[in-house]
Amino acid sequence: MIISASRRTDIPAFYSDWIIERIRSGFALVRNPFNPRQVSKVTLNPEAVDCLVFWTKDPKNMLDKLSYLKDYCYYFQFTITPYDRSVEPGLRDKGNIIETFKKLADRIGSERVIWRYDPIIVSEQFNLAYHFRAFEKMVDLLQGHTEKCVISFLDYYKKISSGLKRLGLRRPERDEIRDVVRFFAGKAKDAGIRIETCSEEEDLDEFGITHGSCIDGNLINRLTGRNKQYSKDRYQRSACRCVESVDIGSYNTCLHRCSYCYANFSQKMIYRNYGRYDSKSPILCSRLDAGDTITERKE
Numbered sequence: 001m002i003i004s005a006s007r008r009t010d011i012p013a014f015y016s017d018w019i020i021e022r023i024r025s026g027f028a029l030v031r032n033p034f035n036p037r038q039v040s041k042v043t044l045n046p047e048a049v050d051c052l053v054f055w056t057k058d059p060k061n062m063l064d065k066l067s068y069l070k071d072y073c074y075y076f077q078f079t080i081t082p083y084d085r086s087v088e089p090g091l092r093d094k095g096n097i098i099e100t101f102k103k104l105a106d107r108i109g110s111e112r113v114i115w116r117y118d119p120i121i122v123s124e125q126f127n128l129a130y131h132f133r134a135f136e137k138m139v140d141l142l143q144g145h146t147e148k149c150v151i152s153f154l155d156y157y158k159k160i161s162s163g164l165k166r167l168g169l170r171r172p173e174r175d176e177i178r179d180v181v182r183f184f185a186g187k188a189k190d191a192g193i194r195i196e197t198c199s200e201e202e203d204l205d206e207f208g209i210t211h212g213s214c215i216d217g218n219l220i221n222r223l224t225g226r227n228k229q230y231s232k233d234r235y236q237r238s239a240c241r242c243v244e245s246v247d248i249g250s251y252n253t254c255l256h257r258c259s260y261c262y263a264n265f266s267q268k269m270i271y272r273n274y275g276r277y278d279s280k281s282p283i284l285c286s287r288l289d290a291g292d293t294i295t296e297r298k299e
Contacts, residue, residue, distance in 0.1 A: 003247075011056070018277070025044075028042050029041055037289075054075070055079075056079070057088075066108065077116055080117065101145060110144065146193060149188055149196075181207045215243050217229075255274060
């Protein structure tokens with residue numbers, strides 16, 4: 001099976017000790033977000049795991065733990081966007097994060113560190129010219145340290161709409177999207193970086209930009225040397241091209257607190273859950289209760 005760690009939270013940034021404890025133990029427990037009393041036991045032994053996919057905005061805390069992953073195929077989806085702390089209040093200085101990106105790529109290879117410039121949001125402050133300058137600068141800094149950049153455009157979720165409105169943030173209009181991708185495609189191509197979209201319906205082939213899959217069966221086969229057929233993940237949005245994976249994270253546990261994030265919808269819950277964090281617990285930011293039912297997750 002493929003392990004997603006995690007679309008729901010930034011495990012490398014805040015819970016790196018927990019994921020290493022889970023790898024040592026050979027399993028993790030995961031609450032069903034729609035029925036918290038249902039708990040899945042997910043095997044993490046190398047024999048059972050085709051690949052670990054890490055999602056992060058700052059994996060600095062993983063750099064000294066990479067040796068624990070030596071028996072696994074793994075790669076990182078690493079988001080670096082140009083927004084300030086009004087939008088991403090919990091992040092370190094972006095210059096320092098870019099240095100972490102380069103260190104990680106130097107250690108594990110540029111093919112295993114995928115740059116995400118997503119979501120693309122516009123406002124009076126973050127207008128198209130702002131994005132053009134930021135993307136060009138990031139391409140110059142990351143050239144040679146990644147093979148691919150994943151882009152997407154802001155998706156609206158009811159639970160984040162008030163925060164977006166307060167900050168004046170919106171999804172680009174269709175003509176703005178085409179202006180963005182035209183500029184991005186040229187800069188990325190010159191740097192030897194290909195661009196793919198994430199869960200976007202828009203056809204951008206004319207710009208050399210294809211629909212991508214973040215949980216990528218082709219990349220996993222490339223990294224493992226196998227030729228395994230993976231099924232599309234039926235639990236994701238229709239435009240998503242990811243293959244099936246098992247997510248071991250928990251919602252409302254990410255301290256980055258990004259205004260556009262669908263996985264956090266209550267700061268009160270974030271801090272309450274983080275207060276329960278125990279790196280030795282098999283469940284992230286939780287503990288087993290008497291009424292829980294544990295079921296072993298099959299591939």
